[in-house]
Amino acid sequence: MTEPALRAVGLSKHYGRRRALADCTLDIPAGRVVGLVGPNGAGKTTLLQLAAGMLRPTAGTIEVLGGRPGSGGAQLARVGFVAQDAPTYAGLSIADHLRFGASANPRWDQAAAEERIAALGLDPSHRAGKLSGGQRAQLALTLAIAKRPELLILDEPVASLDPLARREFLKVLMGFTAEHGASVILSSHLVSDLERVCDYLVVLVGSRVRVAGDVDDLVAGHFRLTGARCDPADLPAGVHVIEESHTERQSTFIVRAGGPPDTFAFTAEQLTLEDLVLAYMSQAASARPMLEPAR
């Protein structure tokens, strides 16, 4: 049986008295492109750094590809991580970075790395400290992909890329997963990008996982119900309200349900992924009780 890409049970992380992640339970299957989304300060970087073995949990457990994050060379070789600020060595050239990557990684793909640097129009003799922020991000992403990891963890990888570079990079990422059967977990605020490349989504708000699951299942299981003004208690059984809004005469509910709610009192529409994410974010803002993560 394939190990999950990431399994967390009751995972929490505190920085001193500040809670960054609370009681997070997740089971992310391998071979997927997973989008991690949530507002600023939600805990995304904390979760990704725990998965990369750069932080230790305060409570609970986390496993990545069946192993403890950061536990030895073999585990580290299986996981590629690009931090939010795309760290590189300012004094070293691009070619030096590639040489270093080759010496440190058993499955290093030098040809793919050189090809990508050329495709980006970067001069290998150029020092990393002289690159723009976006070029530095491209270098860090190239190094992570050339490592040929089984799981690639990317913290806001496209934030500093221009729209064309972003599209090109997401294409490279999809090619990488299709070709090597690798898993990818990436965080982003750009839900439209995630919608294009991700087949699994985790929404993290206020340190907690609000919802997680297959993108297709999530989209198929959420609806916007519109009808005459009423109370959530008037909705059919089996419907969980995520968000509600009311005018004098009309009520609109974003709900989670097993299928289109069986009622003549409302019109039901399916949501886009972006609507769904925004609904969970506003649910958290209004402190509605949390749903169990979808399986």
Ligand SMILES: Nc1ncnc2c1ncn2[C@@H]1O[C@H](COP(=O)(O)OP(=O)(O)OP(=O)(O)O)[C@@H](O)[C@H]1O
């Ligand atoms: N080193 C640290 N020391 C203290 N608090 C921290 C530290 N790193 C993060 N935090 C706090 O933990 C919480 C979660 O931060 P985190 O960086 O994981 O969020 P995020 O979802 O990645 O945010 P963003 O989208 O802004 O990057 C925030 O309240 C943040 O202030």
